[in-house]
Amino acid sequence: MEQTLSIIKPDAVERNLIQNIKDIFTKNNLKIKESKKIKISKDEAAEFYKVHQSKPFYNDLCTYLSSGPIVVMILEGENAVLANRKIMGATNPKDAEENTIRKLYGISIDKNSVHGSDSIDNAKKEIDFFFDL
Numbered sequence: 001m002e003q004t005l006s007i008i009k010p011d012a013v014e015r016n017l018i019q020n021i022k023d024i025f026t027k028n029n030l031k032i033k034e035s036k037k038i039k040i041s042k043d044e045a046a047e048f049y050k051v052h053q054s055k056p057f058y059n060d061l062c063t064y065l066s067s068g069p070i071v072v073m074i075l076e077g078e079n080a081v082l083a084n085r086k087i088m089g090a091t092n093p094k095d096a097e098e099n100t101i102r103k104l105y106g107i108s109i110d111k112n113s114v115h116g117s118d119s120i121d122n123a124k125k126e127i128d129f130f131f132d133l
Contacts, residue, residue, distance in 0.1 A: 002081060003074055014068055048126070087100060091109060
């Protein structure tokens with residue numbers, strides 16, 4: 001079974017959407033193998049998002065991810081990486097398909113409620129970043 005990392009971002013945690021978002025994953029055949037609510041530092045966020053460090057939004061992204069509690073989860077299922085990306089929807093909630101997490105709950109392109117790994121390789125790295133399994 002394939003695994004991927006999902007993060008419920010500070011905007012969604014603050015609005016008490018954790019269970020709503022978890023329910024969407026499970027209703028779409030993704031099992032939540034591990035889940036924990038944590039707060040990371042800006043330095044940890046910078047390390048996590050290192051792949052984006054040359055992009056103009058990098059600093060804001062790191063500041064945002066470290067601005068409040070997040071929920072990190074390991075999702076498992078058939079084609080989990082692609083399934084999760086489809087469930088999340090487009091990065092910009094305005095462009096996301098109906099009934100995707102970002103369309104339902106995203107506030108803006110920055111506060112889009114969730115993060116998901118974009119490849120199997122990155123899923124492994126991202127899972128290892130947050131979980132000692």
